[in-house]
Amino acid sequence: MSNTTVSVPQASRLRLKIGPRQLLTAVFAAVGAGAVFLLFNAIIGGQCDSQCVIGTLNQSVRYAAPIALAAYCGLMCERAAVINIGIEGMMLMGSMVGYGVNVYAFTWMKQNGMDAATAGDISRALALGLAVVSSGLLALLHAVVSIRFKADQIISGTVINILAVGLTGYFYRQYLAQNIPPGPGTFPPFDIPLLGQIPLLGAIMFQGQKPIVYFMLVATLLIHYVLFYTPWGLRTRAVGENPRAADTLGVNVYRVRYINVLIGGLLAGFGGAWFTLEAVDVFNPQMTNGLGFIGLAAMIFGNWTPFGALAGALIFGLGNTINTTVSIFRPDIPSQIPQMLPYILTILVLTGFVGRAIPPAADGQPYEKQ
């Protein structure tokens, strides 16, 4: 009896199995989303028609991207038992580097006679690449400190957050605060050919989004495949649950952890680049605004699975979007109130779901080879 009930969540962790539990969850989610919209519509005086609903959801997917990428960073690390609370700092670094490179590379190329359109494309791509690399370097630092030197991973993550605030703040004051040359702007949106035609879903997910959002969606599938269908994923999960067992079978625990933390850092870099290469064409100190931590909440909500984390990120994205829309339609409501929404959601989600979420058993423990 108890055996069967226990094995169900496990099975769902492995495959996208559609069982009664999944159906129930889906029904709850749909009813919940409907209720949120009714409430939302009541607040803004019934001004949200179907077009507005689709628009709001489309916007939610956009806002979900950095949260989901932060969550994927967290889950790649924690599946290999390395806790990473430095995601916030990694994203901040990515967003600063992205912005700076975008603006200055563009200026340099134009000065050297390149036409604006080509220079814009190249500098945005370069900016994205370097944003990802810069975040990856911070991840490497975290990996060395916590894997090689076995330091406390929470402290290492905190140090990375502080370091990122300091470094980005410095570069901001030196180069990005005033007299910035005109840049090429953010990535332009585009539609995905066939997928964009899917009724409803196409308009929400695959129309008018920018590259990092699409990348996030692809990354969900890729991570799911890697974690649950490949030798690498099997080793990662084993290392996260029982590193000694993996070690006795000849799996190099340290290597698995290094690579996963590094991949996590790269994913966080994409999340960081989203802020300055997709959302807005400016950089502010601390503009990631805690989304890295909300990403961790989404990861926990999703029970350390990519699809679960995406669901969590979408909920937070929705909260964020609704808050923006409310402030447009109802300027009389103090903006602080809708702004609290994502954080209230975080608390609700964490209190409601954390009890059932089971982290990898070795999470946060440095591995001592005997």
Place this chain on the structure above:
Amino acid sequence: MALASPPIASVRQTHGEATTTLQATGITKRFPGVLANDRVDFDLRQSEIHGLLGENGAGKTTLMNILYGLYQPDEGTIFLGGQPTQITSPHDAIAQGIGMVHQHFMLVPPLTVTENIILGQESLQPATRVLGRLSALDRRGAAARIRELSHQYGLDVDPDAYIKDLPVGAQQRVEIVKALYRRAEILILDEPTAVLTPQEADELFVIMQSLVRQGKSIIFITHKLREMFAVTDRISVMRGGKMVGTTTPKQATSEMLAEMMVGRKVILQIDKAPAHPGAVILRVDNLQAQDDRHAMTVHDASFEVREGEILGIAGVQGNGQRELVEALTGLRHVVAGKVELLSQDITHATPRAITELGVGHVPEDRHKHGLVLTFPVRDNLVLCTYYESPFARGLVINAAAIENEAQKLVKEFDIRTPSTDTLAGSLSGGNQQKVIVARELDRPVKLLIANQPTRGLDVGSIEFIHRRIVEARDRRTAVLLVSAELDEIMTLSDRIAVMYKGRILDTLAASDATREQLGLLMAGVKGGAHV
């Protein structure tokens, strides 16, 4: 079991001239402050079961870890098939045909049997092989191979089950299949029977015999003498890091092996006068408690313990004993039911209230719950009473009184420690346990709850603690003894209750309980039917 298996104790035909497959000579291994292996010689013949016997801490696991490449020896040579070799890592050991089933299983509970077995040697879908580590796993192919192996050697495993849903016996079979999957010719089984019921152990012996019949060679470690006689071809005994000698089951006797193991004559039975139970001290009614994952692991447990008797709770580890003891001592929330001590309801009492009512508790995990390892022996000896006179005067500790008490207990309980100032964490296991027993028995306790009181201890300490428990009983203390060691239960108890899946399946008088009867109950079989 579908195998045409010979009776357990039958002696297999030993072929005239057996070849030596693995040999280790002069193995020395030092750990900080410990000489774990001291010039040990050991050899394993083709198709034999070689038993390795020794007390806890004798160095058996260390020697095996060296053969499996987990440790590098400081001195000594290993020969495989007559050739000197180096085993630099478990990976290397696997490549050279050595497989090991560790004392503590090396399994990943949330993964399936197949995933656990293929980990590190994954079979891949041919079409995706170009992707290397990122190619798709061939779970079905691997599962088929596992079924084949399990059929060939009579190891019943379900490739699709999750490890955490399997009983220990099945987990152990998975460990064996894991080694066979890697084409191990030599199998090291480190204390495989510690977690099994006697019947499960017998099933394992059948499997072991099937393995050697098909050409495998096995090193089998245990500290239970009975098992040595049941399956081995030869027996080697280790003591204090040294190899004491090698013999055969035909030449050896229990007394002789025990003496080799301990280094002196051992009395295998302890003298115990018949019990004279008096009034009921502890009454437990339909107790229910959950484990940390909120699974109900104690269901409707009901029993009573009387003054002047020892009630033993037998059962394979993990059948709710830990939660039961924690619920009784106030360390775990009682979901339902009632606990009465001396007719007082203590169901939801705090641990301190329960302690003050006269309950002594020797917890299962002496490092985590029995001692503050970073405190000196002295302080550990007054952990239950430090706030009372004479150890405290108001808010101030009376160091002199505590020191006096500590000196007295160290002498009385023969605690071998350099001083009362020594940290508890640096004592040997036996002396740590004596500190706990001293602390818990020095008070006027009405009820002593001892959970696995001698696990991992040397024979000397075991004898000492057993004697203290019987003495406490003779002083009219009620004793609740929980142990997974059937021998311990049978030696000490006056009545024996068997716990299975959170229930007290049956309670028997110790005088007429047999090992077979208890073993069946421990496996959940009552009156011929499985519950």
